[in-house]
Amino acid sequence: MEQNNSVMMKLGGTxxxxxxxxxxxxxxxxxxxxxxxxxxxxxxEPLTGNDPGAADIIIRYAEEEDNCEARPEAFVLRFRAxxxxxxxxxxxxxxxxxxxxxxxxxxAYLGIQPFWFWADQTVPARSFVEVPxxxxxxxxxxxxxxxxxxxxxxxxxxxxxPYPPSRxxxxxxxxxxxxxxxxxxxPGTDLxxxxxxxxxxxxxxxxxxxxxxxxxxxxxxxxxxxxxxxxYKDEPELFERxxxxxxxxxxxxKVLWVLSFRGQGDKPFWENDPSFDTPEKRGAMIxxxxxxxxxxxxxxxxxxxxxxxxxxxxxxxxxxxxxxxPPDVIQIWADNGYGKMVSRRHGNLNLRIPALPxxxxxxxxxxxxxxxxxxxxASNHLTMxxxxxxxxxxxxxxxxxxxxxxxxxxxxxNIRPHVYTLDLVQTMWNEGxxxxxxxxxxxxxSYYGGHHEEIAELYRSYADASxxxxxxxxxxxxxxxxxxxxxxxxxxxxxGKMGSPDEGLFWATGKxxxxxxxxxxxxxxxxxxxxxxxxxxxxxxxxDRLAEDDKRRVADHLRFHGVLHQSGAExxxxxxxSFAAYCGQxxxxxxxxxxxxxxxxxRGLQALRDAEHGxxxxxxxxxxxxxxxSTVSNVDxxxxxxxxxxxxxxxxxxxxEYLMPETEKYIYLENTHRNPLSDDELxxxxxxxxxxx
Numbered sequence: 001m002e003q004n005n006s007v008m009m010k011l012g013g014t015x016x017x018x019x020x021x022x023x024x025x026x027x028x029x030x031x032x033x034x035x036x037x038x039x040x041x042x043x044x045e046p047l048t049g050n051d052p053g054a055a056d057i058i059i060r061y062a063e064e065e066d067n068c069e070a071r072p073e074a075f076v077l078r079f080r081a082x083x084x085x086x087x088x089x090x091x092x093x094x095x096x097x098x099x100x101x102x103x104x105x106x107x108a109y110l111g112i113q114p115f116w117f118w119a120d121q122t123v124p125a126r127s128f129v130e131v132p133x134x135x136x137x138x139x140x141x142x143x144x145x146x147x148x149x150x151x152x153x154x155x156x157x158x159x160x161x162p163y164p165p166s167r168x169x170x171x172x173x174x175x176x177x178x179x180x181x182x183x184x185x186x187p188g189t190d191l192x193x194x195x196x197x198x199x200x201x202x203x204x205x206x207x208x209x210x211x212x213x214x215x216x217x218x219x220x221x222x223x224x225x226x227x228x229x230x231x232y233k234d235e236p237e238l239f240e241r242x243x244x245x246x247x248x249x250x251x252x253x254k255v256l257w258v259l260s261f262r263g264q265g266d267k268p269f270w271e272n273d274p275s276f277d278t279p280e281k282r283g284a285m286i287x288x289x290x291x292x293x294x295x296x297x298x299x300x301x302x303x304x305x306x307x308x309x310x311x312x313x314x315x316x317x318x319x320x321x322x323x324x325x326p327p328d329v330i331q332i333w334a335d336n337g338y339g340k341m342v343s344r345r346h347g348n349l350n351l352r353i354p355a356l357p358x359x360x361x362x363x364x365x366x367x368x369x370x371x372x373x374x375x376x377x378a379s380n381h382l383t384m385x386x387x388x389x390x391x392x393x394x395x396x397x398x399x400x401x402x403x404x405x406x407x408x409x410x411x412x413x414n415i416r417p418h419v420y421t422l423d424l425v426q427t428m429w430n431e432g433x434x435x436x437x438x439x440x441x442x443x444x445x446s447y448y449g450g451h452h453e454e455i456a457e458l459y460r461s462y463a464d465a466s467x468x469x470x471x472x473x474x475x476x477x478x479x480x481x482x483x484x485x486x487x488x489x490x491x492x493x494x495x496g497k498m499g500s501p502d503e504g505l506f507w508a509t510g511k512x513x514x515x516x517x518x519x520x521x522x523x524x525x526x527x528x529x530x531x532x533x534x535x536x537x538x539x540x541x542x543x544d545r546l547a548e549d550d551k552r553r554v555a556d557h558l559r560f561h562g563v564l565h566q567s568g569a570e571x572x573x574x575x576x577x578s579f580a581a582y583c584g585q586x587x588x589x590x591x592x593x594x595x596x597x598x599x600x601x602x603r604g605l606q607a608l609r610d611a612e613h614g615x616x617x618x619x620x621x622x623x624x625x626x627x628x629x630s631t632v633s634n635v636d637x638x639x640x641x642x643x644x645x646x647x648x649x650x651x652x653x654x655x656x657e658y659l660m661p662e663t664e665k666y667i668y669l670e671n672t673h674r675n676p677l678s679d680d681e682l683x684x685x686x687x688x689x690x691x692x693x
Contacts, residue, residue, distance in 0.1 A: 009079065009086045011038075011056065011109065012128025015046040018055035026205025030099040031059070033175060037106045040123050057105070058089040059098060066091040071140060073183065075101035079133035086133060096183055096205050100138065103179050114179035114426065115419045117172045119447045119557065122549045142432030143405050145207060145256060145305075145330075145366065147184030148177055148412035148422075151374075155414035156188075158622020164188075164195030173415060174204045180426035184209050184256060186409070190220060202253045209409065210258035212309035212368075216293060217255075218246035231273055232261070232289055243293060247300050256407070257297050257306045259329065260314070261289040268313045283322025286314060294326045307332050307407065311368060315343050315355050330364045330406050333357065333399070337373035339387050340474040341395055345377070348506040352472075356402040366407020367399045371421040373411065373478070374625045377485070377507060378469060380478025381413065381625045382608075383561045385421040387476055388463040389436035392421070396428045416619065419557065420459060448550050454542050455550075458535075458558050465535040465562075467528035467569065469508055479604075482525070482568025483631045486575055489518060490634045493579060494641060515583065522576030525569040532566035556611055563607040564628075571600035575635060578642070587645035588654050588686055594639035595683030601635060604628045639679060651676035658689050 015038055019031055031048070039045045052058050062068035068076045068091050075092035090101040106112040109131045113121050150156070150173060156165050170187065177185060184207035187197035198217075201208055210217040219242050221230045232239050262269060269285070270276035276285060290308060297304045307330040310318050315334065317323050325331065333355045336344040342352040357365045371392075373379035380386055396408075408429050412422055423443055427434045437460075444456045467477040485505055492502045492514065501514045509520040539559050543551050578593035605628045608620035623629065647654045655677055656665060677685070 009131040014044045016055045017048045018052045018058045024095045025203045026095045027098045029204045030102040037112045041110045062091040073097045075138045077136040113446045141430045143408045143429040145407040146429040147182045149186040153188050154622040164191045181430045207254040209256040212260045215260040216246045218242040259290045259293045279322045283317045287324040332366045334368040337370045338474040364406040365404040367404045368409045370411040372413035378477045378481040383479045386466040465531040479564045482572045518576045525573040529569035536562040567603040571597045591642040592687045598635040601632045
């Protein structure tokens with residue numbers, strides 16, 4: 001037998017695969033993926049068996065002759081020939097190495113991309129594929145632990161009927177993560193412990209890690225002990241009982257144990273215990289709890305891998321020297337939710353403390369990074385990350401340069417809207433860097449059939465259309481910018497608080513009077529809706545020239561985002577102008593402008609429904625975070641309120657004043673004119689009247 005790099009191996013018909021006699025569950029899952037991929041591409045299901053002498057592909061754990069690196073997850077591909085027979089051996093050091101080696105065949109030779117499911121990749125059928133007989137040694141990834149926090153997962157919750165989400169929902173999530181070279185996951189936030197998410201992730205070979213608000217993966221204190229005071233100072237035994245139960249449940253799985261102490265509901269614990277009124281007291285309590293958690297794990301788990309999330313207020317306390325950590329834990333630094341490695345904004349407080357280790361901080365480091373976020377302010381939940389690829393690349397590169405290469409956890413949201421950005425990050429965690437333009441070309445060529453440069457330009461120019469709302473490069477508006485502040489303004493207005501500013505908007509506007517706050521948003525949304533309208537025009541012109549498959553993908557992965565931005569910005573703009581008309585006692589005009597706001601926001605709601613085709617039916621039905629439907633309802637409430645200013649109680653007066661022919665105004669009989677126009681019809685006709693006037 002000898003290596004033969006001068007010939008091509010042809011895979012076609014019924015491919016024969018030799019697998020180990022006893023398959024671990026992660027390798028079984030990966031082999032099932034390869035079988036499905038070959039059936040899709042070649043039109044035949046492979047035969048699996050245990051005879052290496054008759055196999056085209058041999059899958060096994062590495063032997064000395066394979067020259068496979070002795071590191072976790074290493075794998076090699078070795079081609080051999082004996083006479084006319086050529087075969088491929090996938091050899092690896094462990095289960096995940098075999099998983100990655102198997103999936104490498106799918107991507108490199110069959111063309112199945114990591115996000116084939118989420119991007120609806122068109123996979124052409126072929127009678128055979130030719131594989132160059134070139135041996136391959138998988139390089140070590142840049143980051144040791146790489147994965148997703150499937151947070152903001154409400155769309156996954158609402159997509160299918162069962163709750164908590166079933167295997168059907170989680171399988172494509174974990175598959176895409178493995179195909180991206182990921183090896184760890186937080187599968188959701190505070191889901192019922194009866195769900196399959198944790199067991200399935202472990203079954204597929206992934207490391208399990210935890211939300212910083214759920215240290216050790218333990219049950220929330222107040223869920224376990226309703227009515228008790230969630231104070232470790234007062235109830236240490238009850239907290240430790242929950243931690244002990246979590247350790248026992250997970251001790252035989254691959255776990256990255258997150259040590260942390262925050263309050264219930266993912267907020268600082270001292271908000272519910274004012275006795276912790278200094279940084280020293282707060283840091284001392286967090287240090288005490290983390291050390292206790294660390295010791296409890298060490299009692300039960302051999303060589304545990306432990307992490308500490310330096311997130312939010314914990315980062316600030318650590319930087320101030322108030323927290324003492326065990327020496328061998330991975331220190332996890334976090335961005336601010338908008339991709340910048342600085343401390344996150346808390347309400348109106350935005351300290352922007354650098355959130356990366358410096359040369360005075362020893363030990364292992366990693367980062368928690370958002371490509372999607374939810375903060376009731378300006379984040380992106382349903383839409384793509386609003387910053388340019390170069391910005392994201394620079395932030396991750398800076399983290400790597402600072403030594404944060406042990407751990408990279410990405411807030412991945414519900415996957416589907418974030419495919420491009422997640423693909424960019426997986427390139428970074430595997431390769432350690434990238435050329436944004438080269439990556440974009442490769443991405444577009446992988447998922448689209450034609451017009452590659454024009455499609456790439458839409459991805460490239462997406463960030464250019466984003467609304468800058470502050471002085472920093474990361475101050476770019478996601479779609480929540482058009483909804484949460486808008487609903488705040490409506491509530492402040494209808495509660496009669498117009499004489500004082502809404503302090504909940506100071507993060508954006510600064511300390512301005514309420515009228516000026518509204519004008520601030522109007523100015524930015526007026527410019528933003530025009531920029532997004534121009535971007536959408538380019539998008540829709542291109543769609544007219546695309547084949548149906550590409551047209552659908554552009555609609556779902558580009559136009560969808562543009563519509564949510566443009567309709568949201570326009571809706572917010574009309575809302576602000578309605579308030580200005582109201583302040584000028586122009587009530588019919590304010591009613592019309594509020595109706596225009598509602599119509600614009602409704603286009604965003606329709607975009608969600610248009611994206612729910614085929615397997616995606618109901619996917620956005622649980623939009624409870626951005627909650628476009630709630631915004632539409634709020635604006636509808638507003639315009640009903642406005643119609644009462646002069647058209648009540650008969651709701652006929654504006655029709656009579658503005659729309660009724662002059663010849664009828666003084667001779668009509670009331671008993672023949674008693675059916676008032678609907679809000680939509682009245683607004684549409686008044687709009688035309690005011691426009692022509």
